[in-house]
């Protein structure tokens with residue numbers, strides 16, 4: 001299966017390249033081709049390359065990529081060889097690309113290509129991790145299927161084990177797309193309004209405040225008057241208050257974290273006035 005490329009494809013530090021190793025490349029193509037990500041791809045801001053692991057199977061007749069697990073147990077396991085060869089092909093492509101226009105970037109000592117295995121056994125993905133991954137120019141994702149992946153190839157190539165939550169899905173394509181969506185939004189130019197990534201939930205450690213659009217009244221519910229006042233300072237204060245309240249109510253864990261980082265300012269002690277004789 002041919003890799004999926006966007007139009008105006010260009011590499012460089014202003015662009016982000018996602019290389020997704022999968023048994024179902026069409027899922028990735030369908031999932032990432034519409035709306036904001038589709039536009040970002042068409043504008044050359046991000047590249048998605050969904051590579052079919054099956055194309056790298058040493059079994060040229062049946063293109064087998066899975067087998068039974070040693071020691072017994074239900075289900076099949078993805079084998080090491082096709083994944084490793086697929087990864088080496090991606091790595092070679094990246095090295096070749098970097099030996100061109102960004103030659104000064106490749107030899108950064110200790111810099112290692114980040115390879116994310118999406119797995120329920122990983123650290124749970126969050127906005128901070130998205131921001132960290134967004135600093136990379138190339139990111140490789142490995143999507144598991146069936147019972148998972150032979151541990152030896154994971155030991156060999158994976159740098160990050162990341163989950164999207166404490167539940168088990170049938171495959172890694174959806175988790176990879178969830179992560180790619182969140183990371184892509186942080187690539188400069190992908191969102192029309194860069195500010196929105198900052199003010200949105202988690203941007204400042206809080207959930208976003210409630211928002212309203214036209215009409216001013218709907219089903220008897222009115223838009224809070226402060227939002228119609230035109231007083232930007234008061235609107236900002238109201239929004240922060242709402243964000244804090246909402247976070248406290250819905251995500252006490254986040255609220256506690258935010259509170260530690262933003263402790264309430266101590267109230268200024270009122271100075272007692274001296275009387276005319278100089279006594280307190």
Ligand code: SAM
Pocket residue numbers: 117118119120121142143144145146147148149162163164165166167168169170171172173175
């Ligand atoms: N046997 C594995 C275990 O117990 O950890 C689960 C395998 S799962 C059925 C198949 C694949 O789906 C995994 O290899 C992984 O790539 C993906 N997957 C499933 N749940 C996931 C989650 N919560 N987050 C990220 N990836 C997940």
